[in-house]
Amino acid sequence: MGERLAGTAWVLWTCARMQAREMAGNHLGLIICIVQPAVLVLVTVGSRTDQPTATLTRWTIGVVLTSLWASTVWVAGGILRMELHYGTLAASVTSVRPGFLVLLGKCLGATLRSVVVIAVSVTVTVALTGTGISLHNPGWLLLGTLLTVVSGASLGMLLACVLLLTQYGQQVSAALMYPVFILGGLLVPADLLPVQLRWCSTLISLRWAQDFLAGAASGTVAPGSLGMAALLTVGYFVLAVVLFGKVVDRARKEGTLELV
Structure with a gap:
């Protein structure tokens, strides 16, 4: 058991480190993680310094999580498509290690690097x-931040599998990003949305992460919000693993993906 856990940790660390290095030369990632959060801070927090500290803190955390969502869609969500483009997908899904473990490690690396760079920019x-x-x-x-990283990685895994199944990856990415900006409750409070649309934010783990982080930063710990974020994260991960298995099975049986 110990050797198995050590092997799993080694795979996750190696894949995460490799993905973080690859992102160093990704100009889109730099724009999303440096320029975008800075602009959002200036538009929201920087222009309303007359607001209470708790409100400014919530908006600032909302900026971080909004930028993380954009990074998840464009960077982590595109990992498998990039591997398909460069011809390395076969090695990832047919190695001796479980393919979803390799994907998880890469998504963790992408998410962790994004969080660090976004946090510095903000x-x-x-x-x-x-x-x-x-x-x-x-x-x-710290606990909430770690859960946010894991949640972002799980979302990245799920999106990576979804985007691999379509030839319109960029269009789907754009279609997924902006609705969450508006309906996710991160920058636009959910109570300002039409009643019929307020439920949308309850399905997004980053909204619950914001509730927990903003409350904790202001002195109030909300374990219920942390629990909801954790529950949704587990749901994302399970869906991602199931969908990844279907993607690989489809590729092997029907040859619909160019694995060789």
């Missing part, structure tokens, strides 16, 4: 604008 921009935010309960904030 921190610098907030400091330059002189915006005051609160950061209470550092232990809970």
